[in-house]
Structures are given as structure tokens and as C-alpha cells.
Amino acid sequence: MQAGRKLWLAPGTESLASRAAQSIRGRHIVSGSIKIPRLVQAAPLLLALPMAAQVRLGQLSTSLSGTIAPGYTATYGNQTGSTHSWALGGAATLSGSYYNPNFLTFNASFYLNQSRANSNFQSISTASGIDLSANIFSGSHFPGSVTYAKAYNSEGNYSVPGIANYVTHGNSDSVAVNWSENIPDKPSFSAGFQKGGSRYSVYGTNDNGTNSFYSVNLHSSYTLAGYGMGAYYTIGGSHSLIPEVVVGTNGAIVHTNEHSYGYNVAHRLPLQGSISAALNRSVWDSDYLGTNSHGTIDTINTLAAVHPTYKLSFTGSADYSDNLAGQLYESVVTAGAQVEGSNSSEATNSLELLGVVGYTPAKSLQTEASVERRMQHYQGQTYGVNSYSGDASYSREMLDGNFNVAFSITDNVTDRSGENTMGFSATANYTTVLDGWHMNGSFGYAQNVQTQLVTYTSSYYHFSGNARRNWGRLNTSMGAGIARTGLTQQAGADSDSQYYNASLGFGSWISGTGSYSKSSGQAVATGTGLVPVPIPSPVVPSSLVSVYGGTSYAFGLSSAPVKGLIMSGSYAKSDSNTLSDSIDSTNHNNQANVLLQYQFRKLYFTSGWARLEQGFSTSPTPPEVVSSFYAGISRWFNFF
Numbered sequence: 001m002q003a004g005r006k007l008w009l010a011p012g013t014e015s016l017a018s019r020a021a022q023s024i025r026g027r028h029i030v031s032g033s034i035k036i037p038r039l040v041q042a043a044p045l046l047l048a049l050p051m052a053a054q055v056r057l058g059q060l061s062t063s064l065s066g067t068i069a070p071g072y073t074a075t076y077g078n079q080t081g082s083t084h085s086w087a088l089g090g091a092a093t094l095s096g097s098y099y100n101p102n103f104l105t106f107n108a109s110f111y112l113n114q115s116r117a118n119s120n121f122q123s124i125s126t127a128s129g130i131d132l133s134a135n136i137f138s139g140s141h142f143p144g145s146v147t148y149a150k151a152y153n154s155e156g157n158y159s160v161p162g163i164a165n166y167v168t169h170g171n172s173d174s175v176a177v178n179w180s181e182n183i184p185d186k187p188s189f190s191a192g193f194q195k196g197g198s199r200y201s202v203y204g205t206n207d208n209g210t211n212s213f214y215s216v217n218l219h220s221s222y223t224l225a226g227y228g229m230g231a232y233y234t235i236g237g238s239h240s241l242i243p244e245v246v247v248g249t250n251g252a253i254v255h256t257n258e259h260s261y262g263y264n265v266a267h268r269l270p271l272q273g274s275i276s277a278a279l280n281r282s283v284w285d286s287d288y289l290g291t292n293s294h295g296t297i298d299t300i301n302t303l304a305a306v307h308p309t310y311k312l313s314f315t316g317s318a319d320y321s322d323n324l325a326g327q328l329y330e331s332v333v334t335a336g337a338q339v340e341g342s343n344s345s346e347a348t349n350s351l352e353l354l355g356v357v358g359y360t361p362a363k364s365l366q367t368e369a370s371v372e373r374r375m376q377h378y379q380g381q382t383y384g385v386n387s388y389s390g391d392a393s394y395s396r397e398m399l400d401g402n403f404n405v406a407f408s409i410t411d412n413v414t415d416r417s418g419e420n421t422m423g424f425s426a427t428a429n430y431t432t433v434l435d436g437w438h439m440n441g442s443f444g445y446a447q448n449v450q451t452q453l454v455t456y457t458s459s460y461y462h463f464s465g466n467a468r469r470n471w472g473r474l475n476t477s478m479g480a481g482i483a484r485t486g487l488t489q490q491a492g493a494d495s496d497s498q499y500y501n502a503s504l505g506f507g508s509w510i511s512g513t514g515s516y517s518k519s520s521g522q523a524v525a526t527g528t529g530l531v532p533v534p535i536p537s538p539v540v541p542s543s544l545v546s547v548y549g550g551t552s553y554a555f556g557l558s559s560a561p562v563k564g565l566i567m568s569g570s571y572a573k574s575d576s577n578t579l580s581d582s583i584d585s586t587n588h589n590n591q592a593n594v595l596l597q598y599q600f601r602k603l604y605f606t607s608g609w610a611r612l613e614q615g616f617s618t619s620p621t622p623p624e625v626v627s628s629f630y631a632g633i634s635r636w637f638n639f640f
Helices: 016-024 037-048 326-334
Strands: 028-030 033-035 060-077 082-096 104-114 128-136 143-156 166-181 189-200 208-224 226-240 250-268 275-287 292-306 313-323 350-362 363-377 379-398 401-414 420-434 437-450 455-473 476-486 495-506 512-523 530-532 545-559 566-579 586-598 603-616 624-638
Touching: 016 420, 060 603, 128 455, 166 586, 166 603, 250 292, 292 326, 313 326, 363 624, 401 437
Parallel strands: none
Antiparallel strands: 028 033, 060 082, 060 624, 082 104, 104 128, 128 143, 143 166, 166 189, 189 208, 208 226, 226 250, 250 275, 275 292, 292 313, 313 350, 350 363, 363 379, 379 401, 401 420, 420 437, 437 455, 455 476, 476 495, 495 512, 512 530, 512 545, 545 566, 566 586, 586 603, 603 624
């Protein structure tokens, strides 16, 4: 026994502890789960122990709590062999501090052999992992932190906008280190490093995917002679293998490196004003399916504002970029895709000048008038537009609720044609309680809103609302939302989404939920999922654009009729399609889950079942069906 460390056991439990310790020997790993046969044999003894303990070790203060869960697990499917095992699982959290919480605090969470059938660790097969974090010198001028996470055989997702995602499974890890210096009246400095990655496979295919990243961030700020100044430097990169089922061919390898740095300065002005300026440079290099792109972007941004009175304000800004095309390309590259021809030496640039006058005639009413000049040179042509706009926003209490609305109208005059284009937008929100109903709704509409390129305008609309009410134990809620956006001049560039949900419950006796969603649009494929096209498709080649669409719905039931008893079940289905120059796939996904849990004193009796069916028409393998069943006992312990 170490000096200063005291272990206390309840009277009469020494023999049980001795017998349990003698049974904890030997272990081996099989098919994704960790088996410890003799420990499982001793599990009933461990569950019977009160496990009350106190530990003191110098200036170290710690606490340890968790669950021990021996149980039976079975996994089976149409493309994998059946596994049956009686294994030990559980979770634990160790936390504490050394000397003083402001000096060092730490937290470590572990989980072993957890599945969706018996926990919330989101894996249809048994998953294990660890999450570590520590904070040092948090009470000083030099705070720092370290985090680390690793997961084995865990469930993940390849995202599809607006509908259910593709289900994947694999391993992942990440680490982050951060440190800063904050001495009063001295320049501050902060540094951060992050690195991580994952390897996964997509259920229903033979496809594998990978995604890794790293980044370093440095930042400093200081004040000198009344001028606030700051500087930063960042560098990062990523490497991804996109599954074949998403992009066709043999999958796509994407490799990207970026770094950027900049400087900013600000100073106060009379009349409660300020002026600021920033210089930035960003550099990227990317490779997508063997096609390389690289570029450098320099930008200058300035802003000045004064407030002569509480009601009146004046603002002016100027923004310049020496590589307008690079800004467009970079938004695609940083999303994880590529733009062919982005190495062109053709000069492109943009300049934006904006002046705004703001006036507040009443507390609930704000108005603005602005004039803007935008000049752009790209594709060998020079474009310009003058915009004149007026904005107003209003808010007040109305019918026992809060209502606010904003409206904007803009007149755009182009240099090349001299034509006028009117654009406007409006938004409204309302929240109230009416006859016991808690309701809120929002609405937005815009037509001919200027995009980053002055030759394109965008239009959109969206609205959503929800309501809920309780009648004693009876409660209900419902909600819906619809959105659409697209380029005004370009047919087929729209994206649409809609969702509906509802719930009904009666106390803890029963609760039911249901939802439906539908989505379609254009996207680029990346290592983590489909990302909506960030810029007009003429800039992004059609060969890189995927058209997606699909629907999904889900419903669930849960009940806790008596104390300690929980029953729940859910089902979700998704059907989607993806279309590009290289692949045309019809995809479907079905998931079902059932959970039964009963608590008796400190023991939990748990049984669960999960099933996943997922398939793709372009995959040479049939849809994969994987099921998992679990039944076991767990107990929570506060070890010390």
C-alpha cells in the first residue's frame, strides 16, 4: 500500500473482494469485442460489493465512477458471420485535480464493449474508446489544455444534406493542444494544434474511406499608443479517400494544404467612432483525382464608423482582393473538392466601396440607407454595378407575443448594360402564447439578391413554425419548415428542403414522435459528406457536381409506466439518389432499435435489439443487413 493512500471496504466484504480478485486473471480479444472470461465469472461478486472507497494521495484529489456491465451479445448479418459472446462491458469516468483546480484538472472517460442496443455510444457493433482532457494553469496568465479521443469500431455517418446520412463504421482518433499567454498590459499570445483522422467502411458496399486533418493556429494581440493591433498565422491540411459509391471510378483521393497570415490594426475616432484595417494572405495547394490547383489571395479590408448621436450613425468600408477567382476556387477547395483550371495566371480582382447611414427614429424602429460600388475583373472582362438600398427593421409586443420584421429594397445598375434590377428581401418572426399554446414562426423571402459575382443574383424563401401545449399530463407538439434557394438566372441550380415533425405523450406512460424530411439540390463530394455547391456551377465544372435528392421519415415510441422501467423503440427509413457524370446511384437505409431497461436498487437489467439495412444500386454487393442483440446486468459505482 502506497504511503498516504487509504482504502476502505465495508465490513464483511473482504472475503468477497478476495474471491473476486482471485477470479480476475487472463484475457483475450476476439472479433471486435474484448472478452475477460474469469472476470465475467467474478462479475456477480463485483456487483454485490458496496464498493465504497476513499483514496488520498498527497495533494492529488480524484473521483472515479462508472458502470460494470456483464452481458450476452450477439451480432449477425447477411454479409458477416454470427458472433455470440458473454463479455464484460461498461464505462467509467476518472476526474480530479492536483494541488489546486486552478493548477491542474483532468478528466478521463472510458467505455468498453458498448453497442446501440445497450447504450448511447452509437455503434451497432460493440464499440470501445477513451476521451482524455486536462487543463493546466487555468488560474494563471499561462493557461493550457490537452485533449485526446480514440474510438474503436464505432458508428459514423457520411452526410447527405437534409435527409438521413449513410451509416459507416470504423476507427477514429483526435488530439488537440492549446496554450495561451495573457499578461496584463503585455502582448497576448495563443497557440493551438489539432490533428485527427478516421478510417471507415460504408455498410452495404465494399468501399472504404479515410479522412485525416491537421492544423496549427497562432495569434497575438496588443495595444500600443492607443492602437489595438493583432496578427495571426494558420497552417493546415487534409487528406481524404472518398468512397467509390459516392464518386464512382475507384474512389477519389483529395489532398489539400493551406496556410494564411495577416495583420490588423484599430483606433478610436471622435464622436464615439473607430477605424480599423486588416491585411490578409492565404495560399492553398490541392490535388483531386490527380488534378492540381494552387493559388494565392491577398485582401485588404478597411472600416470606419462614427455615432454623432444615439440615433444617428455613419459607416464606410472598402474591401479589395487581388484574386477574385481564387476566392471562388478556395471556397470549393476548402470544402474538400477541386476546380479544374484554377492555376490560370489570368489576373482577376475586385473592389467594393460601401457607405451606410443609420437612423433610429424610435426604440423599436431602426432604418438604414446605403450606397455601394462594386467593380470586378475576371474572365478577361470588367464588370461593375452601383447599388442603392434602404433597410428598416421593427419589433414590438403584439397579442401577448413578440413580433419583429425586417425589409430591404435594392436598386442595382450595371455598367455594361445600364439596366436596373430591383432586389428586395423580407423576414418576419413571431413568438407568443395563445390559449396555452406556445407558438413561434418565421418567414423569409428574397428576390435578386446580389451574390459574390456581380453577374449573378440569388433568390430564396423559407418559413418554419412550431407549436406545443400541455393539458396536465397530456402534451403535444408539431413543427414544419420549407426552404428553397437558387440562382435567379440559372435554371436547375435550385436546392429545396422541407421537414415536418410531431409528438404526443401522456406523462411518463407513453410518448410518440414522428418526422418526415425531403431534400434535393447540387453538391460536391468530400471526405466527410456531400456539401452544397458554394458558388455558381459554371465556376465549378459539372463533372464535379453531384445532384442529390431523397426523402426520409422516422417514428418512435417510449414508455416509463412504473418507476425504474423504461421501454423504447424507433424506426427510420431513407431513400435517396445521387447523380453525376461518373455515377448514378439509388440508395436506401432502414434502421430499427428497441430498448428495455429496468432498475432495481443499484442494478440495471438491460436488453436491446438494433437492426440496420443499407444498400446502393451501384454496389456489386447486395444490401447489407446487420443486427445486434444484447441482454445483461449493469451497476453504477462511485468508487471514490
